[in-house]
Amino acid sequence: MLDPWTLRVLVEVARRGSFSAAARALSMTQPAVSRQIAGLEKRVGVSLFQRVPRGVRSTAAGAAAVDLADEILARLKAMEVHLTAYATLDTGQLRLTAFPSVNSSFVPAAIRRFRAAYPGVSVSLTHPDPAGPLAAVRAGRTDIALLTAWDLAAPVDGIELHRLLDDELLVALPVGHRLAGRKRVRLRDLRDETWIEGGHPDCLGPAPQLADGLGSAPQIGFVCDDWNSKQALVAAGVGIALVAASAMMAIRTDVAVRRTHPELPTRTLYAAAVAQPFQTPPVAAMLKMFAMRTKQLDTSEFPAVLRVHE
Amino acid sequence: MLDPWTLRVLVEVARRGSFSAAARALSMTQPAVSRQIAGLEKRVGVSLFQRVPRGVRSTAAGAAAVDLADEILARLKAMEVHLTAYATLDTGQLRLTAFPSVNSSFVPAAIRRFRAAYPGVSVSLTHPDPAGPLAAVRAGRTDIALLTAWDLAAPVDGIELHRLLDDELLVALPVGHRLAGRKRVRLRDLRDETWIEGGHPDCLGPAPQLADGLGSAPQIGFVCDDWNSKQALVAAGVGIALVAASAMMAIRTDVAVRRTHPELPTRTLYAAAVAQPFQTPPVAAMLKMFAMRTKQLDTSEFPAVLRVHE
DNA sequence: GATCAAGCATGCATCGAGCGTATGTCAGAC
DNA sequence: GTCTGACATACGCTCGATGCATGCTTGATC
Structure with missing residues (x-):
């Protein structure tokens, strides 16, 4: 397996035109560079650099190798950036499962806020799973499932429940x-x-x-x-x-x-998600969005509620 | 720097759906795979596999990572193959320098044989260098330069001279x-x-x-x-x-x-090339072609020569 | 429901690839 | 002629990855 560090050394040597200069640029010693290139040349069975008094000069194979290595290194870097983007919520996906009564306003509002904060993450909203919200999360068919208090049987291990709202x-x-x-x-x-x-x-x-x-x-x-x-x-x-x-x-x-x-008991809304160690960044972010929503829940955000008091 | 071996483990885990199976397939132990993936996840800050009872399941980030890794691994392999091809003369280039009188038949015949044997190597033929054939080789402006005996001053270190032909x-x-x-x-x-x-x-x-x-x-x-x-x-x-x-x-x-x-002294034709340790495979191959040509040099290959004896 | 099997995580000792230091050699420059 | 800059090689060392042993969890089976 070709080592990326070797490729890095390769392109640096080609760019600088000397083992010593490449070594300085890469914060290593000249013998290390020498061995890296020698090992690569031995591995592919062809000389990549012609040793000249002033330093080294790429052979035809060396020039081709540098082009290929540059491409590969760029892709490696891109891969790392892309994966890191999942952690920083610059990309990713989030699957929500909710039932109609919360889909009319509560969930869409949260999604709107989430999308505004993390436009790179694609959010999907699906209908309730036949096996129930906890089973859906547990089986990995959804990331966050909303449920009401009386859905809640025994608390399931590996699933986090977040109390979102006491709904009148x-x-x-x-x-x-x-x-x-x-x-x-x-x-x-x-x-x-x-x-x-x-x-x-x-x-x-x-x-x-x-x-x-x-x-x-x-x-x-x-x-x-x-x-x-x-x-x-x-x-x-x-x-x-x-x-x-x-x-x-x-x-x-x-x-x-x-x-x-008399007043009916309030219906408590919960969000179910996989527990912390395996929670993806989008899930954690959406749970925060839900929590933020709870704090800001007052009648001013629900003008229709005012009509209750008419 | 992302390690290709880690990427290899990553795709194998995704393909097999389990650390243990991937370990068996890669001739390593399950803890090694576990630590490889754990290290990668820690590095990019996002979970790549969801641990489920049966084994593991790719997360969204994991699936993306596998696609990227597959691409990179393929390119690494392609790079190795491409470079190895220089050693096996499946690709490469060779720069010849020769003067008009040998270009009329001797050099073209050798080039024709070389191209037949190694069609992947591109051969270029240039006019003599103003600084002389040895200087051209020494400076790396050409790979093989043809010269006649009386061009030869002192033998130059780092340059190999191959006697090709005693030309009447x-x-x-x-x-x-x-x-x-x-x-x-x-x-x-x-x-x-x-x-x-x-x-x-x-x-x-x-x-x-x-x-x-x-x-x-x-x-x-x-x-x-x-x-x-x-x-x-x-x-x-x-x-x-x-x-x-x-x-x-x-x-x-x-x-x-x-x-x-009386007969004029024969003109001895030499090929000059960089000496062995830094000689590229195409150069070595072409020198062999020239040598083969010398052995087969007889009047039957030069029908026009027969007319000399008319 | 109790045992068993399969799979992942972690602690510990080991091994080896790569590195740095020191040194040798060679080719230009002044 | 000396001197500097550059590459190659030998030796000792360090650190990271691996393998082994072990523990834990979950699902299957009798």
């Missing part, structure tokens, strides 16, 4: 609904309503508490994956739905969102 | 010349002739002996570099000239070439 659960009604005028809606008053459930289990919230508040199990009228369709169904008066406060950036004007009484 | 000197006359019918021409009978001298001093031969034979100094009528023009001048009856037997392949039919009486 609200009820979405058509603006013309009989209870839409209230600041808070009594859950008990909703016991006869038809509920629209999201495709993801998180989208209906903690069923036991909801059932307790209603006084009976909610009547599920529709199951609908798509957040837009869900809103449209609510607006059309087909039914009512639970929504998370963090998703209210994308709320329609013909849908009213109201707090409940 | 003959006289060229117009076919209609009064002496063209003889098998041999008495030099004395030519004392009143006008001589055409070649641009190169060798082309008139050893002046003292010629003057002795003629009985007086030859009258130089023309000086002409070009061998074809020289022949044409002889054919036109402008004058007569000396020619070397080895140049008779290219003789015109309206020029008669005759031996002289």
Whole structure:
């Protein structure tokens, strides 16, 4: 295997025209250079430099060798730079997995911030894995998976969980609904309503508490994956739905969102990622972005939330 | 400097999907592979392989690294092959320097044989160096310079001289010349002739002996570099000239070439090249070609020579 | 569920490639 | 004629990579 250091010596000798000068330039001694070149010449079986009184002169083979070596050294350097770029987030990729209700505003906002900070890293956002968020991370199918507290069974080793947000659960009604005028809606008053459930289990919230508040199990009228369709169904008066406060950036004007009484427990949002030693720089950076987002989470960033208090 | 051996390990690990398998394939131990990869990862600051129970899986950076490494390793191999090709004469170059009279047949024949044996080596043929053949070789301006015996002053150190040919000197006359019918021409009978001298001093031969034979100094009528023009001048009856037997392949039919009486001393042809330790393979090969040529030198290869004996 | 096998990481001793110092030799320069 | 600059070689040493032994974790199997 040709040693790059030998190639480095080779090009320096060709450039300087002398072993001694090359040695000085490379902070080594002249005998070391002499041996390097001699070894290379012995290896390829051809003289690369003609020894002349003033120093050395490239032979035809030597000149060709210098050209090839220059090319290779440049590529080695480029490889190192390219790989280092992964550490400095100048390049790389990040795969996110999240479910519809956080995809409406929370995740896109984080991605926007991430992209602004690290434009070289390509971010992809995929739908939830059938095997669950933790399994998806564990199997390496995604880098960060978002999940809510009640997805969380036993904490899995090798997976880091980051608490991102305590998300308030609200009820979405058509603006013309009989209870839409209230600041808070009594859950008990909703016991006869038809509920629209999201495709993801998180989208209906903690069923036991909801059932307790209603006084009976909610009547599920529709199951609908798509957040837009869900809103449209609510607006059309087909039914009512639970929504998370963090998703209210994308709320329609013909849908009213109201707090409940009693309040439903907050839904805690977590990010799951592989644990520290094997965490890639983009993952760590995105987790920081999420954390930063949490700190700055206030009602001013969610103008739609204000409408809750109308 | 990125070590090629590390790159080799890198691609092997990626190909096999496991440190242990890569170690077996590379005839080394698993800890060695582990440390190679760990060192590379530490160096570029990014994880290249994700450690999974079955073995390892490339990260995005790892996959990119493997592609780059593959490219570099291929180029390193190509470089080694290319340089080795200089030793095996699959490529290279050879610069010859020779004067017109040997360029008419002797040198072209040798070049033809050389090219047939080593088609990858490019041969160039240049005109004599103003500083002389030995100086040209010594200064590295040419690889092999041809010279005749009387060019040879003191033997120069670092230069090898190879005796190639003892070349007979003959006289060229117009076919209609009064002496063209003889098998041999008495030099004395030519004392009143006008001589055409070649641009190169060798082309008139050893002046003292010629003057002795003629009985007086030859009258130089023309000086002409070009061998074809020289022949044409002889054919036109402008004058007569000396020619070397080895140049008779290219003789015109309206020029008669005759031996002289007394015979002129033979002109010995030498090849000068740098001495052994720094001799390139093409030079050594061409010297062999010249030597082979010498052995096979007989009249059957010079049909024109036969006409001397007519 | 307990053992087993496979695979990666780490500590320790060893070996060798490459280096530096010292020295020899040779060719120009003044 | 001496002197300087440049390359080659011998010798001793250092440091980095390797191999061996070991520990740990995970998945498979009975």
